[in-house]
Amino acid sequence: MQITSPLAEDYIAEYCSQNDEALFRFHKNILENHPQQHLQSSWVQGELLSFMAQMKRPKYILEIGTFTGFAAMCLAKGLQPNGELHTIELREEDAKQSLENFKISPHQNQIYLHCGNAKNIIPTLLYKWDLVFIDADKTSYIDYYNLILPQLADDGIIIADNVLFHGQVFEENITGKNAKAIHEFNNYVANDERTEQVILTVRDGLMLIRKVVKS
Numbered sequence: 001m002q003i004t005s006p007l008a009e010d011y012i013a014e015y016c017s018q019n020d021e022a023l024f025r026f027h028k029n030i031l032e033n034h035p036q037q038h039l040q041s042s043w044v045q046g047e048l049l050s051f052m053a054q055m056k057r058p059k060y061i062l063e064i065g066t067f068t069g070f071a072a073m074c075l076a077k078g079l080q081p082n083g084e085l086h087t088i089e090l091r092e093e094d095a096k097q098s099l100e101n102f103k104i105s106p107h108q109n110q111i112y113l114h115c116g117n118a119k120n121i122i123p124t125l126l127y128k129w130d131l132v133f134i135d136a137d138k139t140s141y142i143d144y145y146n147l148i149l150p151q152l153a154d155d156g157i158i159i160a161d162n163v164l165f166h167g168q169v170f171e172e173n174i175t176g177k178n179a180k181a182i183h184e185f186n187n188y189v190a191n192d193e194r195t196e197q198v199i200l201t202v203r204d205g206l207m208l209i210r211k212v213v214k215s
């Protein structure tokens with residue numbers, strides 16, 4: 001199930017910037033030729049990630065789930081000149097291809113790719129994250145959230161993708177393994193007093209999370 005009306009999606013896509021020609025061509029090529037193109041963020045979602053990163057101007061960005069590197073290249077646009085984006089990909093083939101893909105990004109020298117299971121790699125990256133994008137296996141979202149939170153800067157932001165999971169989380173009896181895991185994640189964050197959150201109906205649902213900082 002698509003969360004928002006196809007009419008709205010088409011209209012939004014038409015009026016959303018497409019200024020980065022090289023990245024736009026790259027994204028289109030994946031959509032037309034990659035057998036798992038559905039895993040890639042939509043162009044509009046990529047523009048939103050890029051917009052948020054440019055507002056935030058992070059020094060350290062973490063992405064969990066690289067796939068082809070599209071979202072990483074969008075996020076990297078907001079990095080400070082001496083900033084770093086670390087992205088983690090489990091599948092070797094995707095990791096290798098992403099390294100090639102990053103060559104079209106003016107920020108390629110600021111992008112660090114780690115190949116392996118994010119649960120093992122996150123604890124080895126000792127940075128204070130300003131911006132984190134969680135977009136990998138849905139059954140591990142709670143683990144990723146708990147691993148990241150102690151390393152999140154006080155004014156840092158976590159963006160979690162697919163939190164409406166094709167509308168399956170609206171069902172009274174959720175049956176799908178991934179939808180169940182996402183629903184549990186949404187509940188977990190909603191009941192966590194350490195953070196506050198908001199959900200946007202962009203593509204498959206994005207949750208924005210930040211720490212509650214007591215003054």
Ligand SMILES: C[S@@+](CC[C@H](N)C(=O)[O-])C[C@H]1O[C@@H](n2cnc3c(N)ncnc32)[C@H](O)[C@@H]1O
Pocket residue numbers: 039040041064065066067068069070071072088089090091094116117118119135136137140
């Ligand atoms: C939805 S895709 C990421 C799309 C990308 N973030 C984008 O927006 O263009 C999810 C990726 O997470 C990877 N992945 C799945 N489980 C993982 C894990 N345990 N550690 C690291 N990456 C994982 C998958 O191989 C896949 O490439």
